Amino acid sequence: MTTTHEAGWAHASGALRGPSWLRQPTDPNELVPQLWSRTAHKRGDDLVVGGVALADLAAEHMTPAYVLDEEDFRARAVGFRDAFAGWQVYYAAKAFVCTGVARWIAEDGLHLDACSSGELTVALRGGVDPARIEYHGNNKTVPELRRVVSAGVGKVIVDSLTEIDRLADVARDLGTVQPVLVRVTAGVEAHTHEYIATAHEDQKFGLSITSGDAFEAVRRVLAAPGLELRGLHSHIGSQIFDASGFEVAARRVLALHARIAAELGVELPEMNLGGGFGIAYTTQDDPADPADLAAAMRSIVEHECRALGVAVPQLSIEPGRAIAGPSVCTLYTVGTVKPVRLDGGAVRTYVSVDGGMSDNIRTALYDADYSCTMADRRSEAEPVLARVVGKHCEAGDVVVKDEFLPGDVRPGDLLAVPGTGAYCRSMASNYNHALRPPVIAVRDGVARVLVRRETEDDLLATDVGDQE
Numbered sequence: 130m131t132t133t134h135e136a137g138w139a140h141a142s143g144a145l146r147g148p149s150w151l152r153q154p155t156d157p158n159e160l161v162p163q164l165w166s167r168t169a170h171k172r173g174d175d176l177v178v179g180g181v182a183l184a185d186l187a188a189e190h191m192t193p194a195y196v197l198d199e200e201d202f203r204a205r206a207v208g209f210r211d212a213f214a215g216w217q218v219y220y221a222a223k224a225f226v227c228t229g230v231a232r233w234i235a236e237d238g239l240h241l242d243a244c245s246s247g248e249l250t251v252a253l254r255g256g257v258d259p260a261r262i263e264y265h266g267n268n269k270t271v272p273e274l275r276r277v278v279s280a281g282v283g284k285v286i287v288d289s290l291t292e293i294d295r296l297a298d299v300a301r302d303l304g305t306v307q308p309v310l311v312r313v314t315a316g317v318e319a320h321t322h323e324y325i326a327t328a329h330e331d332q333k334f335g336l337s338i339t340s341g342d343a344f345e346a347v348r349r350v351l352a353a354p355g356l357e358l359r360g361l362h363s364h365i366g367s368q369i370f371d372a373s374g375f376e377v378a379a380r381r382v383l384a385l386h387a388r389i390a391a392e393l394g395v396e397l398p399e400m401n402l403g404g405g406f407g408i409a410y411t412t413q414d415d416p417a418d419p420a421d422l423a424a425a426m427r428s429i430v431e432h433e434c435r436a437l438g439v440a441v442p443q444l445s446i447e448p449g450r451a452i453a454g455p456s457v458c459t460l461y462t463v464g465t466v467k468p469v470r471l472d473g474g475a476v477r478t479y480v481s482v483d484g485g486m487s488d489n490i491r492t493a494l495y496d497a498d499y500s501c502t503m504a505d506r507r508s509e510a511e512p513v514l515a516r517v518v519g520k521h522c523e524a525g526d527v528v529v530k531d532e533f534l535p536g537d538v539r540p541g542d543l544l545a546v547p548g549t550g551a552y553c554r555s556m557a558s559n560y561n562h563a564l565r566p567p568v569i570a571v572r573d574g575v576a577r578v579l580v581r582r583e584t585e586d587d588l589l590a591t592d593v594g595d596q597e
């Protein structure tokens with residue numbers, strides 16, 4: 130049930146409207162269900178996730194904290210696995226990974242996409258079979274490649290001509306043959322923030338189809354004794370809703386696939402179409418269901434393969450955000466509340482919480498939108514347009530740009546921000562020597578710490594002092 134409507138209050142003279150998509154909730158005490166993980170609900174004063182009242186969780190574990198709804202995460206992972214049955218689904222660990230999550234991925238029969246040695250270490254420690262891991266990166270070093278190849282990683286996604294010789298040398302040195310995919314740029318302008326679009330020509334990832342670099346890479350990999358070319362890879366970007374981007378990319382990559390078959394006599398057995406499926410951060414977002422995505426992508430690929438006269442290769446995708454994103458909310462405590470009068474007389478209420486850009490950089494970096502709600506009490510106070518900000522020394526330290534909160538929001542209130550499972554903990558920093566928050570899994574009324582809160586001793590552990 131959606132609890133939003135266009136309210137008169139937002140249009141009162143002198144009142145701040147916020148962005149055009151933002152609607153004042155009919156009842157700010159209720160959740161907008163599509164923004165929350167599946168077990169989240171209000172029970173009396175409490176916001177409850179995984180059967181745990183977040184007020185109790187905060188009392189025991191403090192704030193800020195990332196609260197991970199295990200049932201939701203695993204249902205999304207399995208949902209992708211089943212919707213794309215017959216395909217290989219690689220969970221993109223960059224969205225968020227820890228050993229506990231890696232174990233779920235392994236247990237639930239998904240594959241895993243790693244793009245750093247650290248992600249690989251965590252995945253292996255979590256019990257993911259190296260053969261079910263693929264490894265990305267536009268600048269893989271020789272030691273990194275040695276580690277990846279010797280760990281027995283299933284596939285390396287080659288990202289440059291330079292990397293081909295480097296990887297072939299490593300494989301030869303280690304006396305093995307490394308399966309690879311070649312990452313190509315399909316020249317698609319994906320409709321997302323420019324920092325997270327990756328298939329247009331003018332950026333660092335992949336090998337251009339148009340310039341001929343992709344075909345040249347394929348030729349070189351085929352000629353390299355230590356490498357086994359398995360197929361092509363394309364990832365057009367992240368937080369994408371418009372299926373036409375995937376469609377255009379798939380068509381261009383399949384055309385290259387067919388050209389390789391025709392000119393080089395090699396019908397490649399695999400193809401990876403990447404990740405990037407968008408999620409709902411606010412009511413303006415309307416993500417596709419994995420089953421619909423799967424049907425659309427299957428039909429594009431089958432149609433194109435028929436037209437090109439090639440067999441349908443073994444297909445893979447790499448969703449990260451669409452699995453991890455909606456399953457987490459960040460829990461904060463309000464510290465100060467400051468109504469600020471703007472030019473024209475309208476008031477914006479700045480609500481400062483005990484975290485900020487160090488636990489969620491996405492608002493500052495991508496101008497991302499989030500929502501939030503009070504997590505430990507109900508209020509009948511008239512809503513005000515609030516901006517939730519952090520405690521860092523930075524004016525751009527904003528967590529939620531615009532949200533209606535009860536006008537009596539006050540120090541000590543708990544606030545929860547949904548949709549923070551992807552690219553928040555994984556992009557968290559120690560700015561201002563902030564301590565990165567814990568990740569706490571909740572399920573069936575039990576809260577378990579998956580990643581503990583950092584301590585000041587952790588900060589001092591890397592600061593070895595002036596050794597002179």
Ligand SMILES: Cc1ncc(COP(=O)(O)O)c(C=O)c1O
Nearest residue numbers: 221364367404405447448449450
């Ligand atoms: C190569 C690759 N695969 C998969 C992903 C996962 O993207 P998302 O989390 O948007 O599904 C990314 C990140 O954008 C990526 O760079």
Ligand SMILES: N[C@@H](CCCC[NH3+])C(=O)O
Nearest residue numbers: 223325367368491551552
């Ligand atoms: N970090 C980005 C997604 C890009 C990920 C990697 N290619 C985000 O938060 O939206």
